[in-house]
Amino acid sequence: MSVQEVIDFDCPSCGSKQKVEIFRSINVTENPELKTELLEGRINIFHCPDCDFEGSLPVDLLYHDMEKQFCVQFFPFQWTAGAGFIRQFGVNEGEIVRVIPDTNTQIPEYFLRAHIVFNMNELIRYLVFMEKVQKKSRK
Numbered sequence: 214m215s216v217q218e219v220i221d222f223d224c225p226s227c228g229s230k231q232k233v234e235i236f237r238s239i240n241v242t243e244n245p246e247l248k249t250e251l252l253e254g255r256i257n258i259f260h261c262p263d264c265d266f267e268g269s270l271p272v273d274l275l276y277h278d279m280e281k282q283f284c285v286q287f288f289p290f291q292w293t294a295g296a297g298f299i300r301q302f303g304v305n306e307g308e309i310v311r312v313i314p315d316t317n318t319q320i321p322e323y324f325l326r327a328h329i330v331f332n333m334n335e336l337i338r339y340l341v342f343m344e345k346v347q348k349k350s351r352k
Contacts, residue, residue, distance in 0.1 A: 215244045222259060226266035233259055235272050242279035251276065252337055269333050276336065281347065282323040285339055290331035302329075 216238040222231050235257050241248045250256050257270045271291070277284035292298045303312045311325050330336045 214238070215240045215247060220272070222270065224259070224261040224264060224266055225268065227261060227264040229261055229263040231259070231261065233270065235270055236274060237272065238275040238277070240277055240279065242277075248340075252340065254333075254337070257333070274333075274336070275327070276340065277324070277327075279321075282321070283343065284323055284327045285330060285336050286327040287330050287333055287336045293331070 215236060217234060217236050219232050219234050222233045223229070224231060236247070239247045239251060239256070247256070257272055257274060258267065259270050260267045271289040273289070273292075274287040275284060276287075288298070301312055302309050304310070308326060309329060311327065313320055313325065328339060330339060
């Protein structure tokens with residue numbers, strides 16, 4: 214399921230308070246149209262109607278494809294300064310993996326080995342690269 218919400222955001226240029234619609238998660242199996250929006254740079258972008266400032270919003274975004282069983286997780290890099298953030302991760306056989314507390318919730322295996330990025334452009338480049346590799350593998 215794709216997860217969308219509305220947040221309050223202060224324009225970094227003029228300080229104007231705005232309500233902004235954001236995505237926290239994009240499930241392209243259920244909402245394939247969102248992949249196009251993401252690739253065109255239209256997801257989690259702020260545009261201030263007061264001063265015309267435009268920029269990426271500092272919110273996390275999980276992109277996942279249930280059919281191809283992979284996901285990419287974007288985090289704003291400044292979050293890595295927090296010890297609580299770092300505790301979410303561990304290393305397993307040389308790979309960074311998510312550390313999920315024991316719950317009764319069934320989490321797909323591919324979520325635990327999400328490719329982590331700290332730049333939205335890198336997320337987009339990774340998706341384009343992944344698509345090319347998958348296309349080559351199907352031949």
